[in-house]
Amino acid sequence: MVLGRQMHRVENGAGRRRALRILAALAGATIPLVRTRGALAAVSDARKHRATARRMTDLIGSNGWPGSASDIQMWHAMGISWGRDSVGPGQQYGPGDAMRIDKTGPTFNSDLPSVLIRNDRNGIGSLLLLAYTPKWNASVPGDSKSAPVDEKAWTRYVDAVVRKYSTPPFNLRYFQIWNEAAGKLSGGSPQASFWHGPDFSPDRKRAKPYERAMQDYVERIHIPAARIIRGYDAYVVYGGWPDQGGLSNFKRWLEYRSPVLDERMLDWVDYLDTHYLPVADLDPLYEQYVKNGPARGIWQTEIGDAYMKDPHYLPRYFFDFAVWALDRNWNDQDKYLSMIYHWDGYEPFRLTHRGPPERTYNVSGQSLVVLHRTVDGPLASLSKPLQFSPGAAGTGLFSGRDIVMQVRADPGWQTVGLPGLGPTSSSRVTRVEFIDALTGEAGARDDVALTWDDQRLKVRFKVPDRVNGAGNNPPKHLAYVVLRRAT
CATH class of the missing domain: 2.60.220 (Chondroitinase Ac; Chain A, domain 3)
Structure with a gap:
């Protein structure tokens, strides 16, 4: 639900989701993001083979980016080693526009290249979300969460982003396609929040199901983008399956074979991604798709939010996640990851309160500081x-x-x-x-x-x-x- 949904929350004030300030030493707990392709990728892979010790910080990410040196200090103290946010705005107003992929944030108001370089210098990995459709190209008029009319406009944007950011000085290897694309949800919604088709309405009672939701997404969004990402020797992160979508429905999407392309979406996914699931619910995905392939790992690019009203939620989640991962062939430091929504805000359950006068930890953020300080060594079962x-x-x-x-x-x-x-x-x-x-x-x-x-x-x-x-x-x-x- 982030990024696009982050914009929605900022604009509408909606959301599901002063304390001890401890600056814990890194103690080697954060590991720089693995980078690029070709010879550089070989160097990165060699580094990963040497870095056999798994740490709690390998599992912890957040939505958004740290915006200052003091923010980075706080991320390090909480053990956060990954960030996730948007890239754009692309060709914002028409097909004749210059391709703009240098901005990030809820309203594309921050300089992305400088953010990525700062992250890298401070041992923070960066996941870029590839989304959405410019309104001028939307198949549902004016709706950026619908499929593109001109698919080439979508692939131009994807290619521009991956070509630029998978090479020096950025060297990113992970790119996420869309966000929470689904059809009719097991929770009852006829259409997903971020994938709209004909007969969509914000009023659930008036909306009708998007019958071609799966086929349109696989054929027009996911596989075209995944081909480009893999063409640059980078990895495909699925776009975050919504918790209300149901795991059986998620498996159906993953295994859907397009009659046009004669390919399954699953064969074009490197990292499965879900949102807001408890750790135990990841087991079926591990057993079916990760234990013996074809997927490389399981990420949750959104957890937390209003669940963090329970002050036990985050420390329990990540401790359980670490115990779970240690028992499931955690042979790559990037194999398992969960990203908190959101580290910054005004609600008392966010990780930090942004101020004024200065940013401070909330209880949830403080609990991560304690976790990082207490469990700061290489992990074993x-x-x-x-x-x-x-x-x-x-x-x-x-x-x-x-x-x-x-x-x-x-x-x-x-x-x-x-x-x-x-x-x-x-x-x-x-x-x-x-x-x-x-x-x-x-x-x-x-x-x-x-x-x-x-x-x-x-x-x-x-x-x-x-x-x-x-x-x-x-x-x-x-x-x-x-x-x-x-x-």
Whole structure:
């Protein structure tokens, strides 16, 4: 729902989605975007093979771009390593216009080349969204979310963007085609928000289904653009399947074979992309399309938004995402990625409040700072599942030498057991910490203790009576139990 929808939200004030300011050290956590084609691509691929360690920051992106040095500092502190935004405006008023692809932002009011170079210098990857149709070329009169009348105008725009930005000094390798293109949605809408055809109406009761939605998108938008992207040795990111579209419907679109082109859209997708799904819902896509191909990975280019009203949402999502990815052949640092909508704004649930007088973290942004600071090392899976007392639940992983468990628990004393870690292994634990997942405050030393029996290490920890998820049903406390281990 971003970009095009970002414009919609800015214009209409609609949306689904002062705190501790910690500037966490990078500690090698952000990795520059992999670049270009030919010899440069070979160098990039060699770098990726060397960079075998996976980090939490590899998974975290945001919609929009950092706009200043202080913004970049805050992105680094939150562990955000990717951005996503528009490119245009293309041939805005007619086919005789010069091709303009040097602007970005909700109203194309920012200089794109300087943004991309600044991102690259600061280890931030850039995903460009290729969209939409200029109104003069729209098949639904005046509707930029409809198919082009002249398909060559669309491919000229795509070719101009990919030709320019896949080569030095930009060297981008990832391009996204459209945004949330779909037909009738499983949620009940007869037409998707960003793909309109005949009989479209903003009033759902008056709109009728776009019967050729799939065929028109595959034949006139996706495959023509994907051919160009791959022609420049770059990767195709699907345009973000809307959460209300339904996964079965998404699979139908992916596997649709055009009777005109005799090709499936799936064969022209490198990275599947969905919006606003929980981590568990990614499993069917992984099993069917990524585990053994043909897709290279799974991205979500929009998560968060109003879900971030729950202060636990982001830290839980990304911790779960990391645990999930570690168990699903995370053999490429760009294989899995989720991008927050939106890092900047005035709503209290966004990552930051833009000011005035100065930008500050909201609770959601602060929770990412805590996550980045707590889970800052190379990641690895725990060999056995954790064992919690009835009032607690959670997951864990290795971050460097440390064991980090994210726990969600009731007030009072709780326990978590780690099978396979007996007295010998436990002797390497130098410190145990109980850290509030939203504020980063550490609990009192007397509120966390270690014991073990046979081959199981047990941590006993006290959850405060005033939990940090008071608005949840039931109220819970989100924290990290961290075992600091000697090398």
